[in-house]
Amino acid sequence: MxxxxxxxxxxxxxxAGIVQGDLQDQKxxxxxxxxxxxxxxxxxxxxxxxxxxxxxxxxxxxxxTLGRLSxxxxxxxxxxxxxxxNAHVAGLHPDTGRPGWxxxxxxxxKAIDTDKFFVICSNVLxxxxxxxxxxxxxxxxxxxxxxxxxxxTVADMVAVQAKLIEHLGxxxxxxxxxxxxxxxxxxxxxxxxPERVRVCIPIATCASHxxxxxxxxxxxxxxxxxxxxxxxxxxxxxxxxxxxxAVARMVGHxxxxxxxxxxxxFGRSLQPxxxxxxxxxxxxxxxxxxxxxxxxxxxxxxPNSYLYLTKALDQFDLFDGQPPEEVLSRLKxxxxxxxxxxxxxxxxxxxQALVRWLKRCRVAATYINLETLYGHDSFLIENPEFAQVxxxxxxxxxxxxxxxxxxxxxx
Amino acid sequence: MxxxxxxxxxxxxxxAGIVQGDLQDQKxxxxxxxxxxxxxxxxxxxxxxxxxxxxxxxxxxxxxTLGRLSxxxxxxxxxxxxxxxNAHVAGLHPDTGRPGWxxxxxxxxKAIDTDKFFVICSNVLxxxxxxxxxxxxxxxxxxxxxxxxxxxTVADMVAVQAKLIEHLGxxxxxxxxxxxxxxxxxxxxxxxxPERVRVCIPIATCASHxxxxxxxxxxxxxxxxxxxxxxxxxxxxxxxxxxxxAVARMVGHxxxxxxxxxxxxFGRSLQPxxxxxxxxxxxxxxxxxxxxxxxxxxxxxxPNSYLYLTKALDQFDLFDGQPPEEVLSRLKxxxxxxxxxxxxxxxxxxxQALVRWLKRCRVAATYINLETLYGHDSFLIENPEFAQVxxxxxxxxxxxxxxxxxxxxxx
Numbered sequence: 001m002x003x004x005x006x007x008x009x010x011x012x013x014x015x016a017g018i019v020q021g022d023l024q025d026q027k028x029x030x031x032x033x034x035x036x037x038x039x040x041x042x043x044x045x046x047x048x049x050x051x052x053x054x055x056x057x058x059x060x061x062x063x064x065t066l067g068r069l070s071x072x073x074x075x076x077x078x079x080x081x082x083x084x085x086n087a088h089v090a091g092l093h094p095d096t097g098r099p100g101w102x103x104x105x106x107x108x109x110k111a112i113d114t115d116k117f118f119v120i121c122s123n124v125l126x127x128x129x130x131x132x133x134x135x136x137x138x139x140x141x142x143x144x145x146x147x148x149x150x151x152x153t154v155a156d157m158v159a160v161q162a163k164l165i166e167h168l169g170x171x172x173x174x175x176x177x178x179x180x181x182x183x184x185x186x187x188x189x190x191x192x193x194p195e196r197v198r199v200c201i202p203i204a205t206c207a208s209h210x211x212x213x214x215x216x217x218x219x220x221x222x223x224x225x226x227x228x229x230x231x232x233x234x235x236x237x238x239x240x241x242x243x244x245x246a247v248a249r250m251v252g253h254x255x256x257x258x259x260x261x262x263x264x265x266f267g268r269s270l271q272p273x274x275x276x277x278x279x280x281x282x283x284x285x286x287x288x289x290x291x292x293x294x295x296x297x298x299x300x301x302x303p304n305s306y307l308y309l310t311k312a313l314d315q316f317d318l319f320d321g322q323p324p325e326e327v328l329s330r331l332k333x334x335x336x337x338x339x340x341x342x343x344x345x346x347x348x349x350x351x352q353a354l355v356r357w358l359k360r361c362r363v364a365a366t367y368i369n370l371e372t373l374y375g376h377d378s379f380l381i382e383n384p385e386f387a388q389v390x391x392x393x394x395x396x397x398x399x400x401x402x403x404x405x406x407x408x409x410x411x
Numbered sequence: 412m413x414x415x416x417x418x419x420x421x422x423x424x425x426x427a428g429i430v431q432g433d434l435q436d437q438k439x440x441x442x443x444x445x446x447x448x449x450x451x452x453x454x455x456x457x458x459x460x461x462x463x464x465x466x467x468x469x470x471x472x473x474x475x476t477l478g479r480l481s482x483x484x485x486x487x488x489x490x491x492x493x494x495x496x497n498a499h500v501a502g503l504h505p506d507t508g509r510p511g512w513x514x515x516x517x518x519x520x521k522a523i524d525t526d527k528f529f530v531i532c533s534n535v536l537x538x539x540x541x542x543x544x545x546x547x548x549x550x551x552x553x554x555x556x557x558x559x560x561x562x563x564t565v566a567d568m569v570a571v572q573a574k575l576i577e578h579l580g581x582x583x584x585x586x587x588x589x590x591x592x593x594x595x596x597x598x599x600x601x602x603x604x605p606e607r608v609r610v611c612i613p614i615a616t617c618a619s620h621x622x623x624x625x626x627x628x629x630x631x632x633x634x635x636x637x638x639x640x641x642x643x644x645x646x647x648x649x650x651x652x653x654x655x656x657a658v659a660r661m662v663g664h665x666x667x668x669x670x671x672x673x674x675x676x677f678g679r680s681l682q683p684x685x686x687x688x689x690x691x692x693x694x695x696x697x698x699x700x701x702x703x704x705x706x707x708x709x710x711x712x713x714p715n716s717y718l719y720l721t722k723a724l725d726q727f728d729l730f731d732g733q734p735p736e737e738v739l740s741r742l743k744x745x746x747x748x749x750x751x752x753x754x755x756x757x758x759x760x761x762x763q764a765l766v767r768w769l770k771r772c773r774v775a776a777t778y779i780n781l782e783t784l785y786g787h788d789s790f791l792i793e794n795p796e797f798a799q800v801x802x803x804x805x806x807x808x809x810x811x812x813x814x815x816x817x818x819x820x821x822x
Binding site for chain 2: 208209210211212214216217218219222223226227228243244248250251254257259262263264265266267284285286287290291298314317344345357
């Protein structure tokens with residue numbers, strides 16, 4: 001462990017190792033994806049009105065599909081990405097060669113098996129990796145929306161995903177799966193489109209953010225908007241609030257890891273000194289790691305997008321002020337709810353509260369709290385037990401779908 | 412709860428309430444201290460050489476004493492303050508009228524009873540509230556040290572406190588008590604001056620920081636040094652890196668509270684809108700609270716001092732690379748070690764590890780993990796169970812000191 005670290009503070013461990021966040025932030029020497037290079041597509045879809053009342057005439061969506069849609073169009077799985085994710089869910093990126101953020105769990109023979117399922121993943125509305133967001137040009141001025149972009153909600157993200165699914169000719173999804181913000185999308189799908197979701201798999205998520213979850217997000221936002229380069233959201237590409245965004249990412253990173261994971265990876269080991277910097281104070285390895293995480297993140301993420309997406313997370317409320325019974329009685333999907341014992345940012349108690357409500361409303365729900373030691377990021381890392389749970393559940397759904405020979409439900 | 416909050420986001424609850432950090436950050440309408448107004452003193456002491464080799468010709472120390480020193484000079488208790496604390500431990504401040512940061516637990520009839528004990532508290536070396544620190548003038552230029560101030564360690568802080576104790580004519584302390592950084596000072600006293608400490612009471616602290624504790628501190632430091640106003644540490648009083656320091660304080664604040672405390676105080680309640688700001692996004696109450704905490708902190712704290720003190724925390728290592736048995740075999744003090752079940756920043760496991768080492772080395776140690784629900788800040792808030800534990804232990808020590816009629820030990 002320490003040897004790998006000493007050679008390059010930014011290097012992650014081998015894929016068998018742990019503690020990295022998304023794969024896409026990492027350099028993984030010699031990493032091979034079973035999918036090879038996977039293309040990312042883009043489509044312009046008819047517009048929509050956001051929950052806040054803003055009308056988009058059209059929306060551009062960046063997405064990726066893997067595997068083949070079955071003749072009955074009943075094997076589609078939509079994957080929702082987390083805050084820092086994008087459409088590139090698995091395989092190697094055509095430009096960068098980096099693996100997609102969920103390459104450990106999406107691919108031939110993997111938990112979400114692309115030999116069996118047609119997997120779809122799209123960048124969310126308000127994101128910054130190909131889908132319409134604050135970086136997109138305003139139709140009237142041609143300049144980026146910046147903070148003129150309307151507030152975005154998880155329901156808005158899901159509404160755009162629904163348009164993409166229609167565009168792909170799919171009337172009903174076999175499953176909607178996602179962790180963290182992706183889990184909120186899965187939950188929102190089950191509520192907004194009960195007829196179009198067979199299985200909902202929310203992972204390491206919650207029905208609404210607690211004060212502590214809001215607080216950590218607000219620290220990140222505050223770091224961004226008090227960076228003078230933020231300039232009310234009207235920054236230029238060569239003068240972005242990168243310091244603020246890096247601090248925000250550092251906060252995120254620490255909250256995604258467990259005490260155990262950090263101790264195992266770093267402990268109190270010191271970063272070896274570079275001779276040229278011999279006059280500087282010794283850095284702990286964990287400090288150097290966080291700096292790298294912050295710096296690599298700012299190269300690929302838009303600060304305004306970070307503000308919009310974290311606000312969407314904080315304002316997400318599955319029940320939206322209604323009695324949970326009323327909301328949940330409309331559901332048709334079956335649920336597999338997964339949490340991780342060491343996840344202190346989205347603690348198991350939140351998943352358990354959700355499952356209690358589902359059970360109370362007679363919604364079919366399986367719940368598992370995995371003893372994985374690596375915190376909130378446990379769904380992003382190589383994790384055989386997690387993979388086994390998801391694989392088994394999906395295979396069972398596929399078999400029962402085959403047995404029932406269901407006709408596709410009306411969209 | 413919500414009513415109090417709605418009337419003033421910056422107001423704390425009544426003293427019977429909870430969740431505030433130090434008392435000195437709060438406006439507490441009608442708060443009465445049993446001590447009335449308590450003076451803060453200043454003394455210039457002979458210099459010292461820091462662990463890093465820097466020589467101070469003299470050191471100014473801001474301190475407060477409460478109660479009376481007994482004729483035998485055997486009832487002195489030194490209180491170490493935490494990161495954001497200062498010499499003003501209890502009573503009302505002569506200038507601001509605010510209560511000292513530990514007024515709940517220091518005073519007549521309180522856990523640390525000023526009717527029985529002579530209580531001493533001083534601002535630490537490297538601090539910014541009267542003791543020599545980065546804000547102090549350099550003897551050669553008359554300008555603030557800034558980042559020319561030498562690195563400071565917990566051992567350096569304790570060395571200065573030892574000079575203060577000598578100045579006060581005390582050769583042996585009845586007790587050294589402190590929480591968090593104050594707890595590290597207590598531990599360091601027991602190791603550095605075994606003959607001069609009868610009882611050591613480290614609270615919510617550890618023998619050395621974990622990677623996660625370092626990480627949270629580093630986020631705060633990063634926020635400060637990437638604030639353009641930091642300017643390599645050479646800022647002017649009217650152009651300080653206040654944004655960075657405020658973010659650092661926000662990070663600190665969230666880590667000091669428990670999930671339970673934040674949920675109980677704020678939940679997802681919204682900050683009532685001020686009409687003039689009707690176009691702004693709704694703020695959650697917890698966001699507004701954090702903003703206030705950040706803003707009030709920057710008015711009273713020096714950003715460079717924050718950098719130096721957090722570095723001292725991160726680099727503190729009670730055993731300093733030596734075998735724990737060797738270090739602990741030198742101890743003479745008896746220990747009362749206190750942790751809080753809900754403290755996730757300084758988790759009980761760290762105190763338990765310390766106690767295991769003490770027991771293994773046959774050091775008399777009592778350990779209690781209190782079920783207080785309010786996180787790391789549990790030692791700062793009104794907390795009858797905590798008060799009872801400390802009071803009982805100290806009373807017992809005082810009685811056994813009286814019985815033994817010990818002569819003062821040689822300094």
